[in-house]
Structure formats: C-alpha cells, structure tokens
Amino acid sequence: MFIPHTDPERAQMLQTIGVKSLEELFKDVPEAYRYPQLNLPPALSEMEAIAQATSLSQANEHARELICFLGAGAYNHYIPAAVDMLLRRGEFYTAYTPYQPEISQGTLQAIFEYQSLITALTGMDISNASHYDGATATAEAGVMAYHYFRGRRNKIVVSPSVHPQYRATLKTYLAGYESLHIVGDEAEVDPLSTPDHLLNQLDVNTALVIVQHPDFFGRIFDYTALAKAAHEVGALVAVVVNPLSLGLLKPPGQFGADIVVGEGQPLGIPLSFGGPYLGIFATRSEYAHKISGRLVGETVDVAGNKGYVLTLTAREQHIKREKATSNICTNQGLMALASAIYLSLLGKSGLRKVAELCYQKAHYAAEEIGAIPGYSLCVNAPFFHEFVVCCPKDVAEVNEHLLEHGILGGYDLGRDYPSLRNHMLIAVTEMNTREEIDLLCEALQEVSHD
Amino acid sequence: MTEPTIYELSSPGRLGVRYPDPDVPLTPLPTEFVRDSLPLPELSEPDVIRHFTKLSTLNYSVDRGLYPLGSCTMKYNPKVNEEAARLPGFALTHPLQPEETVQGNLALMYELQEWLKEISGFAGVSLQPAAGAQGEFTGVMIIRAYHKSRGDTKRTKILIPDSAHGTNPATSAMSGYQVVNLPTDSNGNVDLDALKNVLDDQVAGLMLTNPNTLGLFDVNVVEVNRLVHEAGGLVYGDGANLNALLGIARPGDLGFDVMHFNLHKTFSTPHGGGGPGSGPVAVAKHLVDFLPGPIVDIVEEGTEEEPPLYGFCMPAKSIGRVKSFFGHFGVMVRAYVYISMHGPEGLRSIAEHAVLNANYLLARLRKTYKIPYDRICMHEFVAEGRWEDAPGIRALDIAKRLIDYDFHPPTNYFPLIVHEALMIEPTETESKQTLDRFADALIKIAEEAHQSPELLKEAPHNTPVRRLDEVKAAKDLVLCCWIPENQ
Numbered sequence: 001m002f003i004p005h006t007d008p009e010r011a012q013m014l015q016t017i018g019v020k021s022l023e024e025l026f027k028d029v030p031e032a033y034r035y036p037q038l039n040l041p042p043a044l045s046e047m048e049a050i051a052q053a054t055s056l057s058q059a060n061e062h063a064r065e066l067i068c069f070l071g072a073g074a075y076n077h078y079i080p081a082a083v084d085m086l087l088r089r090g091e092f093y094t095a096y097t098p099y100q101p102e103i104s105q106g107t108l109q110a111i112f113e114y115q116s117l118i119t120a121l122t123g124m125d126i127s128n129a130s131h132y133d134g135a136t137a138t139a140e141a142g143v144m145a146y147h148y149f150r151g152r153r154n155k156i157v158v159s160p161s162v163h164p165q166y167r168a169t170l171k172t173y174l175a176g177y178e179s180l181h182i183v184g185d186e187a188e189v190d191p192l193s194t195p196d197h198l199l200n201q202l203d204v205n206t207a208l209v210i211v212q213h214p215d216f217f218g219r220i221f222d223y224t225a226l227a228k229a230a231h232e233v234g235a236l237v238a239v240v241v242n243p244l245s246l247g248l249l250k251p252p253g254q255f256g257a258d259i260v261v262g263e264g265q266p267l268g269i270p271l272s273f274g275g276p277y278l279g280i281f282a283t284r285s286e287y288a289h290k291i292s293g294r295l296v297g298e299t300v301d302v303a304g305n306k307g308y309v310l311t312l313t314a315r316e317q318h319i320k321r322e323k324a325t326s327n328i329c330t331n332q333g334l335m336a337l338a339s340a341i342y343l344s345l346l347g348k349s350g351l352r353k354v355a356e357l358c359y360q361k362a363h364y365a366a367e368e369i370g371a372i373p374g375y376s377l378c379v380n381a382p383f384f385h386e387f388v389v390c391c392p393k394d395v396a397e398v399n400e401h402l403l404e405h406g407i408l409g410g411y412d413l414g415r416d417y418p419s420l421r422n423h424m425l426i427a428v429t430e431m432n433t434r435e436e437i438d439l440l441c442e443a444l445q446e447v448s449h450d
Numbered sequence: 451m452t453e454p455t456i457y458e459l460s461s462p463g464r465l466g467v468r469y470p471d472p473d474v475p476l477t478p479l480p481t482e483f484v485r486d487s488l489p490l491p492e493l494s495e496p497d498v499i500r501h502f503t504k505l506s507t508l509n510y511s512v513d514r515g516l517y518p519l520g521s522c523t524m525k526y527n528p529k530v531n532e533e534a535a536r537l538p539g540f541a542l543t544h545p546l547q548p549e550e551t552v553q554g555n556l557a558l559m560y561e562l563q564e565w566l567k568e569i570s571g572f573a574g575v576s577l578q579p580a581a582g583a584q585g586e587f588t589g590v591m592i593i594r595a596y597h598k599s600r601g602d603t604k605r606t607k608i609l610i611p612d613s614a615h616g617t618n619p620a621t622s623a624m625s626g627y628q629v630v631n632l633p634t635d636s637n638g639n640v641d642l643d644a645l646k647n648v649l650d651d652q653v654a655g656l657m658l659t660n661p662n663t664l665g666l667f668d669v670n671v672v673e674v675n676r677l678v679h680e681a682g683g684l685v686y687g688d689g690a691n692l693n694a695l696l697g698i699a700r701p702g703d704l705g706f707d708v709m710h711f712n713l714h715k716t717f718s719t720p721h722g723g724g725g726p727g728s729g730p731v732a733v734a735k736h737l738v739d740f741l742p743g744p745i746v747d748i749v750e751e752g753t754e755e756e757p758p759l760y761g762f763c764m765p766a767k768s769i770g771r772v773k774s775f776f777g778h779f780g781v782m783v784r785a786y787v788y789i790s791m792h793g794p795e796g797l798r799s800i801a802e803h804a805v806l807n808a809n810y811l812l813a814r815l816r817k818t819y820k821i822p823y824d825r826i827c828m829h830e831f832v833a834e835g836r837w838e839d840a841p842g843i844r845a846l847d848i849a850k851r852l853i854d855y856d857f858h859p860p861t862n863y864f865p866l867i868v869h870e871a872l873m874i875e876p877t878e879t880e881s882k883q884t885l886d887r888f889a890d891a892l893i894k895i896a897e898e899a900h901q902s903p904e905l906l907k908e909a910p911h912n913t914p915v916r917r918l919d920e921v922k923a924a925k926d927l928v929l930c931c932w933i934p935e936n937q
Contacts, residue, residue, distance in 0.1 A: 001791070002526050002718075003803050004881035013810040013882060022802045025809055025826055026698055028667040033699045035798070038568055043793030046530050053787055057539025059554030061547070070544050073774060080467045082495055084536075090513030091506035094527050097724035099519070099861075102913040103853055105452075106509035107723040110502070113456050116930035120489040126929045129724070132580035135774035143624075165774040172742070172770040175591065176626030220483050250485045263774070272535075273555050274545030274775025275580070276726030288927060294724070299923035306452055307915035311923040317583075317620035318864070322629040327583040327620035334722030337502075344456050344498045345466035348490040353469045356479070364474035382480040399548060411546055434473040 063271055063408065067436045069365075071386050071427025072216070072411035073134065073163050074274060075266045077244070077354070078431055083268045083341045092337060097294070097330045101309045102301075107333065108308035111296040114340040121246045121343070122260040123253025124282035129294035129331035131279030134240065134263025138166040138210065139173035140281060140292055140326060141238040141259045145208035146177055147325045148236065148290050153207035157198055160185040161215035162240055164416035170210075180207075191417045192217065192380065192388070195226045206235040208259075213239050213252055217425060218362075218386030219379070220249060227256030243267055243280055243339075245384045247346075247355030259283045268342025269335055278335040289315065292326030357430035358385035365428045365437045372441060374448030378423060386427045388413065388420075392448045395424045405443040452914070453504045457931040460491035466498050489933045508914045509723070510858050516884050520830045520861040520873025521615065521663055523693045523715030525804075528791070531719065531784035540783050545775040549761050555779065556760035560746045562786045563730075566711060569789075569797065570692075571702025572732035574765075576741040578777040582690060583617045585710025585729025586657075590625040591769045592708055592733060592740045593655045593684045599740075599767060602682070605654035609678075611640055613664055613865045618657045618688060627654060634867055638666040638823035640674050649681040659688035660701070663865040663873065664823050665808060665830035667694070675705030684708065684737075692716045693877070694805055694829035697798025701732075708733045713778075717785035728781035739767040744776065803878035804829040807885060811876055814889040818896045822868050830875035832868050840899040843906055845870035848895055850917065853910035855891040 005013075010022075019025060026034060044052060068076040087093060091106060098104030098111075111129045118127035131137040142156055156174070158167055167185055174180050184201050195211060202209065209230045214220050227237045238259040239252035244266035252260045264278030265271075283291055289312060297311035317324040346354065362385040370377040374392035391398050395412035402409040410426035417423075428437065493501070510517070517524035535541065543552050563575040579585040590608065597605050608622040611632045619629045630648055635641040640658070656678045661667045668674065675685045687701045687709030693716045695701070701709050713719050713728035721727070733741060744762035752758035762776070792800065805828050812821065812831045819833040835845025849859030849872070861873040876885060898905045910916065 002528060002879050003799060004879070005803055005806075009882045010806070013806055017806075017809045017813045019809075019826075022806060025802070025805045026667075028669050028826065028828075029699045030669075030672055030704075033672075033703045035698065036571065036700050036703065038697055038794040038797065040565055040568055040794045040797070041790065043796045044790050046791065049787050049791045050530055050534060052790060053534040053558075053783065054537055054539075056554040056558050057534075057537040059557065060539040060543050061551040062539050062542035063544050064538060064542050066551075068544065070546055072546055074545050076542075076544065078469075080495075082466070082499055086499065086502045086506075088532065089503070089506045091509045091511045093532075093720045093722050094512035095509045095723045096517065096519060096522060096524055096721040100510070100849070100853065100859055101918050102850070102910050102915055103510035103858065104508075104723075105914050106505040106507065109453065109455070109505050109508070110723075112929075113931065116455070116457065116933060117490065119930045120933050132584065132726075133774050135771070136580065136584070163774070165771060168771040169773055172591065172772055173587075173624075175769070176594065176624060178626060220480060222482070246485070247488065248479070248485070249483050254485075270541045270780075271544050272541050273543045273552065273779040275773075275778040276728075276780055277774070285927075288929070295929055297923040298928040299919045299926075301916040301918045303916055305915055307918045309918045309920050309923045311920070311927065311929075314924075316616075318616035320620070321616045322619035322623040324616070324620040324623070327587060327617045327624055328581075329583050329617060330581065330724040330727065332726050333724030334720075335726060337723065340456075341498060341502055343490060344493055344501070345495060346490070347460075347464070347466060347492040348488045349492070350465060350467055350469065351490060352488060357469060357472055359479065360472045360476055361474055363477035367477075382483060396548075403548065403551070408544065408547060408551075430469060437474070 066406055066408040068408045069410050069426050069428060069440060070408045072425055073263060074271055075427060075429055076271060076431050077266050077429050079268050079270065080345050082345060083338055086341050087334060087338055093334055098310060101307065105307060108296050110337050110340055112308050114336040115296060117340055117343045118280055118282050121243055122282040123251030124260050125285035126288055127282040128291055129296055130336045131281050131293055132332055133277040133279045135166040135169035137261035137279030137281045138240055139170045141261050142170050142174055142208060143325060144290055145236050146180060149207050153205050154179045154181060155205045156182045156208045157184040157201045157206055158182055158210040159195065159198055160189050160191040161217055162210055162212045163216050166240060191420060195221050195223060198226060199229050202229055202233050202235060204233050206233055208236045208238055210238045213241050214245055214384040217388050218383040219381040220384055221381055223255040245355055247351030248359060264335065264339050267339035269338050276332060276335055278332045278339055293328050294331045354430050358428065361432055362387065362428035365426065368437065368441045369444060372445050372448065375444060385429060386425055389424045389426055391422050391424055395422060398447050401447045402443050407440055407443055455931045456491045456493060456501060457933060459493055459497055459501060462492055464492040464494050466493050466495045515856060516880055516888055517858040518860045518874050518876050520875045521690050523875060523877055525718055525877040526879035527718055527720040528788060531787050534787045535780045535783040553760055556746050558786050559782060560760055562782055563746060565789050566730055566732060569696065570709060570732045571700030573735040574738035574741055575730055575732045576743065576745050577730045577782055578742045578772055579710065579729040579731055580773050580778055581725065581727035582710055582712045582729045584772055585731050586617055586621040587624060588731045588742055588772050589686045589708045589710055590621050592737055593686060594625055595740045595767065595769050596684065596737055597654055605652055607653050609648060609653060609656040612867050613662050614657060614659060615663060638664045639668045639670050642670055645674060645677060649677060651682055653681055653683040655684040655686055657686040657688060659691060661691045661694050661828035664832050665827040666823060667828050671704050690715065691829060694801055696801040697794060698801045702734060708737055713781050713785040718788045719781045719784040726778050726781055728778040739765050740769055741765045742770060742772045743768045800878050807876040807878060807880055811874060811885055811889055815892055818893050830873060832865065833872045834868060834870050835872045836870040837899060840903060843899045843903055845872050847906035848872065851895045851906045851909040852891060853913060857888055857891060
C-alpha cells in the first residue's frame with residue numbers, strides 16, 4: 001500500500017539509528033499515555049473501502065437524479081469535461097503552496113492567470129490568490145476595513161440581503177474586535193427592502209458597507225448612489241458577487257465598489273455538498289498592501305526571463321506573526337485553478353451565453369410560476385437567475401411534494417428570515433430545460449390544489 | 451522555458467465550449483445593468499488543455515518525488531480517495547438539500563467526527579473549519595467564548611512558544627488577544643520556569659504544538675498543561691504534527707482542551723497547490739457546547755433494520771459559523787476513505803514509520819549537518835544549513851541546490867529559533883532507497899559547499915526559471931496579465 005518498508009529494510013534503518021525497536025523511538029511519550037487502544041473499525045482493502053464509500057454515496061439523492069431548482073449560494077452548472085481532466089493531473093493537485101518558485105511555475109502562473117481573470121470579471125485592479133469561500137472572503141473584507149481605519153471606525157453596515165451565512169461568518173470573524181458593531185441587518189428590517197434603507201446608517205464611524213450583487217434574493221440594483229454616499233463619509237464599499245452573473249451584468253467596479261468578494265463555486269466547481277469552494281477577493285490597487293491572502297506577482301529571474309513569485313509576503317503571518325491582520329497561509333489553490341480553466345474554456349462569449357441562459361430560463365420560470373393560482377412572485381427589482389415566490393403553504397411541505405416528483409425545490413427563506421415564512425427562493429440555471437420548468441409548474445399547481 | 455499567458459494565447463472568435471440555444475421565450479435584458487465589455491480571453495479546448503498541461507509540467511509534486519517540507523506532511527495522496535470524492539452521490543449533492551435526501555453524506559460526516567474523536571481523545575468535533583489556520587482561529591475563539599461564558603473577562607493574553615508557527619500569534623491577535631512569547635529550553639521543550647513566571651489570571655490559554663516544530667515531543671507536556679489549567683487557562687493543541695502521534699498518544703489524554711486536525715496533512719488529502727485543506731476542531735467535554743456549527747448528530751436512533759436518522763444541530767453556546775455550509779466535504783470524503791483503509795493498527799504504523807524515516811535521515815546526516823537539538827526526534831527534525839568553514843553558504847543555497855538533484859527542498863528559515871534552519875519531514879510513504887538518495891544528495895551538497903560553493907550560490911541550474919527577483923516583484927507590483935481594453 002502506502003508504506004513501502006520491508007522487514008529487512010526496517011531492521012537496517014533501526015540499526016543505523018542505533019535503537020532495537022520502533023517502540024524505542026517513542027520513549028519521550030509518557031508511558032501512561034502511550035499506545036492507546038483505538039476503537040476504530042478494522043482496516044479495509046481498497047476495493048472494500050471504495051465499495052463502502054459508494055454505498056454511502058448511493059444513500060443520497062443528487063442534483064443530476066433530481067431536477068434541481070435549489071441555489072441560495074451554491075449552483076448546479078455544467079462543468080466542461082476538460083476542467084476535471086486537468087485538475088486530476090498529479091503535478092497540480094499533489095503540489096503544495098509554491099514556496100520554491102523555480103519548481104512551482106505551473107501553480108504560480110495559473111494563480112497569476114486566475115488573478116487576471118477575476119480582475120477582468122469584477123472590473124477591479126487586483127485580485128488575490130483566493131480565500132476559502134464567499135463567506136470568509138466577505139469576512140476578510142470586514143477585517144481589512146477595520147484595519148484600514150486602524151480600528152478608529154467602529155461600524156460596519158451590512159444589507160439583510162447579503163447571504164445569511166456570509167453575515168453569520170462576518171460576525172464570528174469580528175467577534176474579537178469588541179468595539180466594532182455590525183448594523184443594517186437587524187431582525188426588524190424588512191429583508192426585501194431596497195438599498196436606500198442603508199443610507200441613513202452611514203456616518204463618519206462607518207468603516208465599510210456590504211451589499212450583494214445580485215443579492216441573496218437574486219435582485220439586481222444599481223449601487224452607485226449608495227457607494228457615492230458611503231464615499232462621502234469616507235467609508236469603503238464591498239460588493240458580494242456571483243461571478244457567473246458578471247458574464248452579463250455590469251461589474252461592481254462600475255458602481256464604485258472598493259472591494260469585490262464572492263463565491264467562485266459557479267465557475268466550474270462541483271456542488272460537493274458545500275465545499276471545497278472558492279473565495280473571490282478583488283480590490284483597487286491602492287489597497288494592495290492592505291489585503292490578506294496570497295498574491296502572485298510577475299518578475300524576472302537572474303537570466304532576465306519572465307517568471308512568477310508569491311509577493312508582498314511581508315503582510316503575512318509567517319513574517320509579521322501577531323502583527324499580521326489575517327492568519328491565512330495558503331489559498332484555495334486547486335479551486336482557483338478550476339475556475340481559471342473554466343473561464344479560459346468559456347471565454348468572453350461562453351460566459352455571456354451561460355449567464356444569458358440562466359437569465360432567460362429563470363425569467364420564463366418566474367413568469368409561469370407567477371401565473372399559478374396560489375403563488376405570487378415577490379419581485380420588486382430586476383433579477384438574474386433567482387427569484388422569490390410566495391407559496392400557498394409551508395415551503396417544507398411544498399418541497400416534500402416536489403421531491404415526490406423528483407424535483408429538488410427552492411430554498412426555504414423562512415429558515416433565515418422569520419418574516420419570509422412560506423417564501424421560496426428558486427434558482428434556474430442553464431442546466432434546467434423548459435420541460436423541467438414546466439414539470440416544476442405542474443407539481444407546484446398540484447400542491448395548491450391539495 | 452516559459453509558457454505564454456492565456457491572454458497572449460487568445461485569438462478573437464475562438465470558443466472552448468458551446469452551449470445550446472435558449473429553449474424558452476426570450477425576455478428583454480435589463481439593458482441598464484448589462485456590461486459593455488467582457489475582457490476574457492478566447493481559446494479553443496485544445497488550446498486550454500495544452501496550456502494547462504504545459505503549466506503542470508513546470509511543477510514539482512508528490513507524485514514526482516520526495517517533498518520533505520517540515521510540518522507540512524507531504525505524504526503520498528492515495529488515488530482511490532480521488533475516485534471516492536468524485537462519486538456523483540457525493541460530488542453532485544447540494545448543501546441545502548433536505549436532510550433526508552443526504553443521509554449518506556451525513557452518515558459519513560458523523561462517522562468521521564466519531565473517528566477523529568477516538569483518534570485524538572476528545573469529546574466533540576466540528577468539521578466546519580476550512581484549513582488549519584481557520585481551525586486555529588476557531589479553537590482560540592472557543593477559548594474566548596468559554597472564559598466569557600464564565601464571566602471571566604480579565605483574561606487578555608495567549609502564551610505562545612518561540613518555536614511556534616506564525617499562524618499561532620496571528621490567530622491570537624485576530625481573536626483579540628495579546629501575545630506573550632515563551633522561550634524554549636536547551637533540550638527543545640517549553641521552558642517550565644519561564645512558563646510559571648508568566649502564568650496568572652490574565653492568561654486565557656497556551657497554544658502548543660506537540661511534537662513541536664523542532665520535531666521533538668515535549669517531555670513536560672502533561673506538566674505544562676496542568677500548570678496552565680491550574681492558572682485557569684486552557685491549552686490549544688496545534689495539530690499540524692499529529693502524524694507522529696497516530697495510535698501513539700492522544701492529545702485529549704495529555705490534557706489539551708482543544709486542537710485542530712489538518713486532514714490535508716495527517717489524513718493524506720492532497721494539498722492542491724495550496725488548498726483546499728480542511729481543519730476540523732476537536733474539544734474536551736467542557737467546550738463541546740461552543741463548537742462552530744452546524745454539526746451532524748443522530749436525531750433518531752437506528753434499529754436492527756433501519757440505520758439511524760442523521761441531522762444537523764447547532765451546539766448550545768456555539769461561537770457561530772466560520773464559513774458557509776458545513777466545511778470542505780470533498781476533503782472529508784478523502785480522509786474518511788483513508789482512515790477506513792488503515793484501522794487502528796494501520797494508523798499506528800503510519801506514525802511509527804514517519805518517525806522511523808525522520809530518525810533514519812537524522813542518523814545519516816548528523817555527522818555532516820549540525821543538529822541544534824539532537825535527540826530522538828518524532829516525524830521531523832531541524833538541521834542548520836551553515837558551516838563555519840563554508841562562509842557565505844546559507845540554508846537557502848542548500849535548498850536551491852537540492853532542486854538540481856531533483857528533490858523538493860525542506861522548509862527553510864523556520865522555526866525561527868534555529869539559525870539557517872532546514873526543517874525536514876520525510877513522512878512514512880518514502881522508502882529507504884529514496885531517503886538514502888536524499889541523504890546522499892545532502893552530504894554531497896555539504897562537500898560542494900566547501901569545495902565549489904558557486905554551485906550552491908547559482909543553483910538551481912536546470913529549472914524552467916532560475917532564481918527569481920523577489921524584490922522587483924514587490925516593488926514593480928504586477929499582479930495580473932495585460933488585459934486588452936475595449937474587448
């Protein structure tokens with residue numbers, strides 16, 4: 001298997017070390033605690049282990065057996081075969097973070113290209129090498145803003161239409177900064193209110209305003225006025241994006257965003273029950289020294305040839321230790337690579353096409369569902385590929401019925417927003433055919449008749 | 451050898467993947483929100499495959515050879531793990547599906563939680579943290595929440611040995627703590643007298659890596675933990691070096707209160723060129739309620755015919771979420787398969803052979819390289835990369851010369867308490883032959899350092915690029931390709 005030692009080799013090695021047995025190597029471990037009996041199942045062979053894993057996997061129903069209309073931060077998109085073929089190259093996935101640039105140019109150039117693609121997509125000047133996911137990238141924007149103002153501004157304004165789990169993560173990340181308050185998403189705020197309601201929260205103590213584009217409910221807003229107001233009081237503006245939507249939509253750079261973060265999963269990364277995903281983080285060049293996470297830069301070698309290295313490392317924990325603003329050591333390397341491959345394959349016309357397919361199919365679905373008696377669309381702004389539907393019954397009950405028809409229904413918004421009980425968030429992607437959308441409508445109609 | 455960037459390879463009008471036309475009636479686009487230009491490159495599928503295949507050949511990897519990065523545990527990544535993670539039932543499940551449709555995922559996560567508890571000797575596990583650094587952050591926030599829940603608000607300091615990884619102090623600062631450094635004694639253990647001097651009622655906890663970054667098992671660990679507890683503090687165990695302890699000792703039994711695992715080190719999941727990792731956190735009984743969530747539990751006991759019903763639960767006093775959804779599930783699948791293929795004896799064998807390999811290399815190199823803390827080591831050891839009679843030679847030069855011998859260099863310049871440190875961790879998956887070739891290369895390099903130092907200074911010689919100008923990279927910051935405007 002994975003340990004190559006034969007008995008004679010082991011004996012020779014022990015002799016070279018000058019000990020008689022493997023046990024002698026562990027005499028520093030207090031005897032009373034040495035060699036615990038581990039109550040674990042006995043070892044399986046490879047064929048048994050994969051059979052066991054397969055059997056567990058078959059106890060699930062998945063997004064290709066079911067017709068998937070579930071999104072809410074993780075989306076069922078088509079991933080071209082070339083993406084995974086390249087990810088399976090051991091030269092990529094069994095390498096580590098590029099500490100030795102001379103033998104890591106593959107990883108470094110791929111990250112450099114990833115940074116370039118994200119820069120192009122978001123309309124910002126620079127991108128880092130990625131964070132863990134959309135939630136932690138959002139939290140890192142909060143941390144960056146706090147440090148940018150050296151703790152002198154004690155307020156972060158966040159829209160209730162930012163993904164609930166991102167807001168929760170932001171709160172965990174900032175819990176150690178006791179003077180800092182997060183406002184704007186209090187329980188009494190109408191979650192479907194428009195961005196204007198954040199304007200009166202802005203003041204000279206505001207470090208950062210966080211909004212989402214398209215927002216958690218799929219809606220598209222022009223944040224220009226909000227960004228302008230935020231800049232007037234000296235605050236920074238962070239916009240959480242779905243990068244795939246930027247194949248079609250104006251990038252937040254054009255709204256005046258200072259930081260763009262987002263979940264990179266739609267760019268060629270499988271659903272995989274929520275992870276590993278990809279945290280996008282882009283900003284303006286003046287903040288290059290303020291951002292956390294790895295950065296790859298272009299340079300030359302001693303012979304004058306172009307090459308790539310990790311750069312601005314003086315910001316990072318291994319040099320700054322307790323003065324670093326983040327403890328992140330790596331990035332989401334393989335996932336960043338996946339998205340770079342995906343974006344290279346789709347290119348400018350492919351990404352636009354996928355984004356338009358999502359938009360068109362979602363609008364067809366909304367139109368049809370809105371016409372079913374008992375259901376109403378809860379849409380007060382243009383939307384991309386997700387929309388809110390008010391159902392005649394509890395969403396869990398509706399979804400139970402849909403599941404009987406092989407349909408994975410939308411997200412139950414009541415789980416995060418008490419005022420949105422009976423409201424379902426439906427996502428439609430290029431994967432959904434018209435026939436599937438019609439089936440969804442038929443099944444929804446049956447529920448209202450029960 | 452250099453490869454053009456995807457923007458340089460781009461040719462207007464090319465397409466790498468085609469999509470069907472819309473099968474629904476069209477809705478007008480919201481023109482005021484539609485972007486005018488999308489400056490992405492345009493390539494065919496063969497262009498993309500060749501480009502990234504060429505890039506891959508510029509990398510060193512575990513699949514190619516020894517990768518002895520200290521404290522990184524670059525062991526072989528079993529291929530069956532990759533197959534398992536890509537099973538459609540895992541890879542295509544949505545994180546927000548109804549729990550009854552993902553019982554297989556929940557069962558896997560529950561069992562992995564149980565196994566990690568058993569391996570580490572702790573009472574509770576959360577699989578949510580995305581990486582080791584995030585596991586550390588989670589652990590320290592748990593310590594913070596614990597003290598706060600008891601109304602103990604005066605604890606503002608975290609103790610950290612001077613041998614610790616940079617993430618430990620960075621984590622403490624992120625969590626709102628002041629860092630107090632602890633010296634290491636002449637044997638490589640925590641200096642007990644210094645510890646006693648700084649322990650008081652302002653100490654929230656100690657972050658301890660054991661075996662430490664010198665590769666040594668702290669012989670006083672039980673006493674260290676007792677002293678911290680006596681002062682009302684908690685002890686965080688950095689699990690970076692757990693590979694040495696599998697089946698040998700359990701951190702929970704040794705008195706640690708909380709620790710993180712690195713599934714990408716100890717449990718063989720691939721490092722992916724810098725991620726994704728996975729950093730589950732385990733805690734002792736008194737901290738179970740503070741774990742980040744949701745975590746998987748049995749909500750309805752099983753019977754002889756029926757398996758139990760699993761569901762997600764939020765611990766009562768949880769510190770909250772540290773990321774979206776439930777953690778790096780795809781990484782968990784790989785670790786689950788790896789543990790299931792080892793069982794209790796197999797896990798112990800991993801630690802034994804990791805420690806055997808490190809001690810063997812240490813024995814072979816002791817006469818050539820100075821070992822500042824020279825005793826039986828665990829899974830790694832630290833050598834000095836300098837000789838008094840080879841002036842000008844630094845650890846960096848040795849590292850770069852190793853590349854000429856087709857080895858990945860060890861970690862260098864860490865831990866900070868050793869001058870010109872070379873931190874070597876071979877892992878259990880390397881054979882005696884590989885270790886011998888590596889030791890021979892290092893011995894030969896020591897000779898070269900004395901006889902022809904320019905060979906080291908100019909190394910590496912045959913790589914796609916030579917030594918790179920890092921000062922220029924930081925000064926003339928270029929972080930993205932030239933992107934054509936008006937596309």
